[in-house]
Amino acid sequence: MSRKVIEAVEELAVPILEEEGLELYDTEFIKEGKNWFLRVYIERPEGKVDLDDCSRVSERLSTELDRVDPVTGGYFLEVSSPGAERPLKKESHFRNAVGNRIFITTYEPIDGNKKFEGELLEYTGESLVLDVEGNRVVVPTDKVAKARRVLVF
Known part of the structure; x- marks a missing residue:
């Protein structure tokens, strides 16, 4: 289920990020305790991601997620930069x-x-x-x- 959710979210996120001049770094859908977290990590090819970038992407992506509804059950959406000590996965x-x-x-x-x-x-x-x-x-x-x-x- 997790892989399908990630693929659906990335399909929704990439066009939004392209319009904002941003790129998708990584996506996670993980359970921590009894809560599910959908984390979308974004970056700017030239420069830094700021709080306004994260806020805009979060609002737009949240609207699309509500419309398409690829996630069964409740979850918390977090949009952020992967940080300076970013994980290397891909x-x-x-x-x-x-x-x-x-x-x-x-x-x-x-x-x-x-x-x-x-x-x-x-x-x-x-x-x-x-x-x-x-x-x-x-x-x-x-x-x-x-x-x-x-x-x-």
Whole structure:
């Protein structure tokens, strides 16, 4: 059910975002406690997403969701930026993160470690190549449990 909801929401959200000069970063439909949350993460190709952007998209998307009604039952709609330390889930996320510092956890140890932080040097689709404190580390994408960008000051 969750995948179908996400697909329906993305189909409604993308045209709204395009009209606003924004892009869809990710969508989640998850249960936390006894409540369901529909989270839509948006970004601006050149610049930052602000509160007004989130508010406008939330209003417009809420109207479309009420009209089409792709979600059975109650839920909370949240529209926001994915943040500076955004999760990396999709191929496009990893491709756009090349040259940036990222943090990865893996399902199983690679060279005795399950946590890696370093600059993402390359993304091939099958693997991530990182510079971890001067050492080149290759992490197969199917071993990545979670990944996110790291904010560097």
